[in-house]
Amino acid sequence: MGVFSADTGHEQVVFCQDRTTGLKAIIGVYSTALGPALGGTRFYPYASEEEALHDVLELSRGMAYKNALAGLDLGGGKAVIWGDPVLDKTEALLRAYGRFVQSLNGRYWTACDVGTYVQDMDVVARETRFVTGRSVEHGGAGDSSILTAWGVFQGMRAAAEHRWGSPSLRGRRVGVAGLGKVGKYLVAHLLEDGAEVVATDPSEAAIAWARQTHPQITLVGDVQELITSDIEVYAPCALGGALNDDTVPVLRAQIVAGAANNQLAHPGVEKLLAERGILYAPDYVVNAGGVIQVADEIEGFNFDRAKLRATKIYTTTKQILELADDEGVSPATAADRLAERRMAEVGRLQTIRLPR
Amino acid sequence: MGVFSADTGHEQVVFCQDRTTGLKAIIGVYSTALGPALGGTRFYPYASEEEALHDVLELSRGMAYKNALAGLDLGGGKAVIWGDPVLDKTEALLRAYGRFVQSLNGRYWTACDVGTYVQDMDVVARETRFVTGRSVEHGGAGDSSILTAWGVFQGMRAAAEHRWGSPSLRGRRVGVAGLGKVGKYLVAHLLEDGAEVVATDPSEAAIAWARQTHPQITLVGDVQELITSDIEVYAPCALGGALNDDTVPVLRAQIVAGAANNQLAHPGVEKLLAERGILYAPDYVVNAGGVIQVADEIEGFNFDRAKLRATKIYTTTKQILELADDEGVSPATAADRLAERRMAEVGRLQTIRLPR
Numbered sequence: 001m002g003v004f005s006a007d008t009g010h011e012q013v014v015f016c017q018d019r020t021t022g023l024k025a026i027i028g029v030y031s032t033a034l035g036p037a038l039g040g041t042r043f044y045p046y047a048s049e050e051e052a053l054h055d056v057l058e059l060s061r062g063m064a065y066k067n068a069l070a071g072l073d074l075g076g077g078k079a080v081i082w083g084d085p086v087l088d089k090t091e092a093l094l095r096a097y098g099r100f101v102q103s104l105n106g107r108y109w110t111a112c113d114v115g116t117y118v119q120d121m122d123v124v125a126r127e128t129r130f131v132t133g134r135s136v137e138h139g140g141a142g143d144s145s146i147l148t149a150w151g152v153f154q155g156m157r158a159a160a161e162h163r164w165g166s167p168s169l170r171g172r173r174v175g176v177a178g179l180g181k182v183g184k185y186l187v188a189h190l191l192e193d194g195a196e197v198v199a200t201d202p203s204e205a206a207i208a209w210a211r212q213t214h215p216q217i218t219l220v221g222d223v224q225e226l227i228t229s230d231i232e233v234y235a236p237c238a239l240g241g242a243l244n245d246d247t248v249p250v251l252r253a254q255i256v257a258g259a260a261n262n263q264l265a266h267p268g269v270e271k272l273l274a275e276r277g278i279l280y281a282p283d284y285v286v287n288a289g290g291v292i293q294v295a296d297e298i299e300g301f302n303f304d305r306a307k308l309r310a311t312k313i314y315t316t317t318k319q320i321l322e323l324a325d326d327e328g329v330s331p332a333t334a335a336d337r338l339a340e341r342r343m344a345e346v347g348r349l350q351t352i353r354l355p356r
Numbered sequence: 357m358g359v360f361s362a363d364t365g366h367e368q369v370v371f372c373q374d375r376t377t378g379l380k381a382i383i384g385v386y387s388t389a390l391g392p393a394l395g396g397t398r399f400y401p402y403a404s405e406e407e408a409l410h411d412v413l414e415l416s417r418g419m420a421y422k423n424a425l426a427g428l429d430l431g432g433g434k435a436v437i438w439g440d441p442v443l444d445k446t447e448a449l450l451r452a453y454g455r456f457v458q459s460l461n462g463r464y465w466t467a468c469d470v471g472t473y474v475q476d477m478d479v480v481a482r483e484t485r486f487v488t489g490r491s492v493e494h495g496g497a498g499d500s501s502i503l504t505a506w507g508v509f510q511g512m513r514a515a516a517e518h519r520w521g522s523p524s525l526r527g528r529r530v531g532v533a534g535l536g537k538v539g540k541y542l543v544a545h546l547l548e549d550g551a552e553v554v555a556t557d558p559s560e561a562a563i564a565w566a567r568q569t570h571p572q573i574t575l576v577g578d579v580q581e582l583i584t585s586d587i588e589v590y591a592p593c594a595l596g597g598a599l600n601d602d603t604v605p606v607l608r609a610q611i612v613a614g615a616a617n618n619q620l621a622h623p624g625v626e627k628l629l630a631e632r633g634i635l636y637a638p639d640y641v642v643n644a645g646g647v648i649q650v651a652d653e654i655e656g657f658n659f660d661r662a663k664l665r666a667t668k669i670y671t672t673t674k675q676i677l678e679l680a681d682d683e684g685v686s687p688a689t690a691a692d693r694l695a696e697r698r699m700a701e702v703g704r705l706q707t708i709r710l711p712r
Contacts, residue, residue, distance in 0.1 A: 002405035003371040004380050004438070012456065015359040015369040024360050049358035082360070100368065105461040 001050050008057050011037075012107070016100035021093040024082040025100060026052055027108055028060030030075070033347030036106050037077025038295060039063035040113030040133070041097070041124075043085040056080045059113075062284060063291075068339040069316055070288040071309065072295045077108045085115040091123055098127030106130050111294045133294040141301040147289035148259055149185030151313040153193075155286025156233060156257035158317035163255055163279050167314070170194035175231035175253060177223045178238030179206040182259040182287075186235060187214060200226045201238075227251045234258065241265040243280070248272040257281035257317075270330040281317050282335040288313060357406050364413050367393075368463070372456035377449040380438040381456060382408055383464055384416030386431070389703030392462050393433025394651060395419035396469030396489070397453070397480075399441040412436045415469075418640060419647075424695040425672055426644040427665065428651045433464045441471040447479055454483030462486050467650045489650040497657040503645035504615055505541030507669040509549075511642025512589060512613035514673035519611055519635050523670070526550035531587035531609065533579045534594030535562040538615040538643075542591060543570060556582045557594075583607045590614065597621040599636070604628040613637035613673075626686040637673050638691040644669060 003013045012029040029037040039060055046052040056078055064076020081097060083089070101110050101124065111133035112121055118135040125131040125138065134140035156174075157167035172195050176183050179201040190197050191214060198218045201207055210217050220226050227234060227247055234253035236242035237260055243251075244265035249272070256263070256278060263283045264270060273280050289310040296306035316338075324334035359369045368385040385393040395416055402408040412434055420432020437453060439445070457466050457480065467489030468477055474491040481487040481494065490496035512530075513523035528551050532539050535557040546553050547570060554574045557563055566573050576582050583590060583603055590609035592598035593616055599607075600621035605628070612619070612634060619639040620626060629636050645666040652662035672694075680690035 002409070004373065004405045009373065009375055010371075011373060012459070013371040015366075015371075017360065017365065017367060019365055049360045053358070103368070103461065103463055104459065107459055 001054065003053070003057075006054075006057055008061060010057060010060065013053075013057070014100070014104065016097070018093070018096040021090065021096045022083065022088060023093045023096045023100075024049075024052075025079055025097050026056045026082070027077065027079040027100070027104065028056040029077045029104075029108055030060040030064040031343060031347075032075040032107055033343040034068055034075050035073040036109050036130070037063070037075040038067055038072070038109045038111065038132070038291065039076060039078035040111045041079040041081060041116050041120075042113040043081045043083065043089060043115030043120075045084040046080070046082050049082070052080050052082045064343065065336060065339040066284045066288055066291060067295070068342045069285050069320075069335060070292050070295070071312055071316070072292070074109070074295055078113070079108070079110055081115075089115075089120070094120055094123040095127045098124040098131070101130050102128035104130070109298065132297045134297065139297070139301065141293050141297045141303075141306070143181065144290040144293045145181035146185055147293045147306055147310045148287055149182045149189060149289070150307060151289030151292065151310040152182065152186055152235065152237075152257060152259045152286045153189040154311055154314035155281045155317040156235065156255070157193075158314045159255045159257050159279050159281040159321065160233070162318060162321040168193060169233070171196065172233055173198060173231045174233040174235060175199070175226045175229065176235045176237055177201075177226055177242065177258070178236070178260070179203070179210055180237065183235075183237040184209070186237060186259065187217065191216065195233075198226060198229055198231055223247075224250075227253070236260040236263050243269045243273065245269070245272070248276060248278070251276070251278060253278065255279045255281070257286050258283065259287045261287065264332065270332050274330055279321065280331050282320065282332050285317055285320060285335050286313055357410065359409070359413075362410075362413055364417060366413060366416065369409075369413070370456070370460065372453070374449070374452040377446065377452045378439065378444060379449045379452045379456075380405075380408075381435055381453050382412045382438070383433065383435040383456070383460065384412040385433045385460075385464055386416040386420040387699060387703075388431040388463055389699040390424055390431050391429040392465050392486070393419070393431040394423055394428070394465045394467065394488070394647065395432060395434035396467045397435040397437060397472050397476075398469040399437045399439065399445060399471030399476075401440040402436070402438050405438065408436050408438045420699065421692060421695040422640045422644055422647060423651070424698045425641050425676075425691060426648050426651070427668055427672070428648065430465070430651055434469070435464070435466055437471075445471075445476070450476055450479040451483045454480040454487070457486050458484035460486070465654065488653045490653065495653070495657065497649050497653045497659075497662070499537065500646040500649040501537035502541055503649045503662055503666045504643055505538045505545060505645070506663060507645030507648065507666040508538065508542055508591065508593075508613060508615045508642045509545040510667055510670035511637045511673040512591065512611070513549075514670045515611045515613050515635050515637045515677065516589070518674060518677040524549060525589070527552065528589055529554060529587045530589040530591060531555070531582045531585065532591045532593055533557075533582055533598065533614070534592070534616070535559070535566055536593065539591075539593040540565070542593060542615065543573065547572065551589075554582060554585055554587055579603075580606075583609070592616040592619050599625050599629065601625070601628070604632060604634070607632070607634060609634065611635045611637070613642050614639065615643045617643065620688065626688050630686055635677065636687050638676065638688050641673055641676060641691050642669055
C-alpha cells in the first residue's frame with residue numbers, strides 16, 4: 001500500500017527518519033481546511049511500515065472529522081513513531097521527532113496518544129512549540145478525563161432528548177461498561193442527574209471504588225451481563241469494538257452513548273443498530289472532550305472555557321441525530337456529512353482574502 | 357517498497373496531495389547536514405507510485421553527494437510530481453505544489469528538472485520563496501550549460517594532470533559525444549586549450565553547426581565510431597549509461613570526463629574501467645556547474661563568483677583521484693567517501709552552538 005494508492009485524500013504524509021537515534025516516524029496531515037492539523041503521537045511497535053502507514057492514515061483522517069465536529073479551528077492530523085515505547089523511547093529520539101514536528105512550521109500540532117505521555121510531550125516541546133497536552137508544570141491542562149466524561153454525558157443527554165423528548169436521565173437505567181477514569185466521572189454525572197446506574201469493570205480495584213463511593217450503583221459481573229440486563233442506555237467506556245455482531249443483537253438499551261473509541265466493530269454494525277431501533281450517538285462526537293481540552297491548552301488552558309466548548313457536544317449530537325432523521329441515514333453517516341460540510345464551508349472562507 | 361524499508365536513510369520524505377488540482381508530489385530530503393536540501397522538481401508520468409518514490413529517493417540522495425562535493429552549503433533533496441507534464445501541468449497545480457514547498461519552510465529548495473522549466477519555477481515561486489533556477493526576468497541566472505561545460509573542462513584538466521602530469525589538453529585527442537548546449541561550450545574550451553577534438557551527434561543541425569563554427573573538429577558518424585577511434589579522452593555529453601559492458605571493453609580513451617548524468621550503466625562498470633586502466637572522473641563531480649549556478653542564484657546571481665566556484669571542480673576532482681589511489685578504491689567510491697566526510701565533518705559543526 002502506498003500513500004497515494006491508498007486513495008484517502010490526505011494533504012500531506014511526512015516520513016521522518018533519524019538514523020542515529022533510530023527514529024522512524026510518519027506524520028499524517030489529512031486536512032488543514034479548518035486550521036493546523038491537531039492529533040496525538042502514537043508510539044507503537046508496528047509489525048511493518050505498511051501497518052504503521054495504514055494506522056496513521058486512518059487516525060489522522062479520524063481526527064479531522066473529530067476536530068471539525070468539536071467546533072475547533074483545527075484540522076486533522078496524527079503521527080506514529082514506529083518502535084517499542086518501552087525499549088526505544090529516549091530523550092534524543094523524542095527530541096529528533098520534535099525537530100521534525102517543528103519543520104512543518106505549525107501545520108501539525110502534536111499531543112499524547114497510545115504509548116506517549118505528558119512527560120514525553122515536555123521532551124518533544126524542547127525542540128518544537130507545536131505541542132499541546134503538556135504536563136501541568138508546563139502549563140498543561142492535566143487529566144482530560146473530566147471533560148471527556150462531561151462531553152459524553154452531554155451527548156447522552158442529547159440522545160435522550162432525541163429519543164424520549166427530554167434530556168434528563170432521571171430514573172433511566174444506564175449501563176456503564178468500564179470504570180476507568182472517564183467511566184468514574186461519567187457515573188458521578190449520571191447519579192447527580194438521577195439516573196440508575198448499572199456498571200461493570202474487570203478490575204477489582206474499580207469495583208471496590210464503586211462500592212465505596214457510590215453504593216447505589218448496581219454492579220454486574222461482565223459486559224455480557226450488563227448489555228443483556230434491563231438498561232435503557234448503554235455507555236461503552238472501555239475497549240473499542242463494543243458494538244459488534246454478537247453484542248448488538250442482544251443489547252437491550254435504546255441508546256448507545258459512551259466514551260470508548262471505535263465502538264462500531266465494522267461498518268455493517270450501523271445497520272444492525274438501526275434495525276433494532278437503537279439510537280447511536282457517534283463515539284467520536286461524544287468523546288471529543290479530551291481533544292477539546294488539549295486544543296484549549298494551546299490558548300492557555302481555561303477550564304470554564306473548555307467546559308463550555310465540551311458542553312456544546314450536546315447541541316452537536318442533537319444536530320447530528322436530527323440530520324440523520326432528515327436525510328434518512330445513520331447517525332454515523334450524518335456525523336461524517338456534518339464534519340465534511342464544516343470543513344468545506346468554513347474552509348472555503350480562506351478564499352475571502354485578508355491582508356496579512 | 358516503503359520509505360523506511362528502502363533503507364536509504366533519508367531524513368524526510370513528504371507526500372503531498374491536492375485533490376482539486378490533481379497534484380501528487382513527493383519531496384525527498386536526503387540530508388540537511390550541510391544546509392537546506394536543494395534539488396530540482398521532476399514532472400514525469402511514472403507508471404506507479406512505487407516508481408515515483410524510487411526515483412525521488414535515488415535522485416535526492418544523489419543531490420546530497422553532488423552538492424556536498426560542489427562545496428555548497430546545501431543539503432540534498434529532489435521532488436517528483438507524478439503526472440504528464442503535457443497534460444497535467446496547470447498554473448493551479450504548480451502553485452499547489454509551491455504551497456507544499458513553502459510548508460517545509462526552507463528545508464527544501466526547488467529548481468528545474470526533467471519536465472519543468474524556468475517559467476514553471478516562476479509560477480511555483482508565486483507560492484513559495486524557496487525556488488531557484490528562475491527566468492532571467494525574475495533574477496534567474498539563465499542558461500546553466502555555460503558553467504556546466506566550464507566545470508566539465510576543469511574536471512577533465514584535473515584528470516589529465518593526474519594521468520599525465522599536466523592539466524593541459526594541448527595536442528590531446530578528445531572525443532565529445534553530444535553537441536548539445538554543454539557539448540558545444542566544452543568543445544570551445546577544448547579547442548582554445550589546443551586539444552584535437554573528435555565529435556559526434558545524431559542531430560544534423562548540430563553537425564552543421566560544428567562544421568561551420570569549428571571546421572577543425574573531426575566529425576564521426578556515431579558514438580561507436582567515436583569511442584573506438586584513437587582518442588585519449590572521452591567526454592560523454594549526451595544520454596546516461598554511456599559506460600557499459602559494450603562500450604568500456606572497446607573504449608580507447610585513457611580518461612573519461614563528461615557532462616552526461618549517470619554515465620556508469622551499473623556498479624560493476626567501475627571495475628571494468630579500472631581493469632582497462634581508464635581513469636574515470638565521476639560524472640556528478642564534474643557536471644556540478646549547473647547546480648553551482650542555481651545555488652549561486654539564491655544569493656543573487658553573480659557570474660564571476662559562480663564561475664570561481666565551478667573552477668574548483670578542478671581541485672575537487674584532483675583530490676578525489678588522489679584519494680582513490682591512496683585508499684585503493686575507484687574514483688566513484690572515493691567521491692562518495694569525500695562527500696560523506698564533508699557531510700559528517702561540516703555537518704557536525706552545527707553542534708558548536710551559536711546563539712540565535
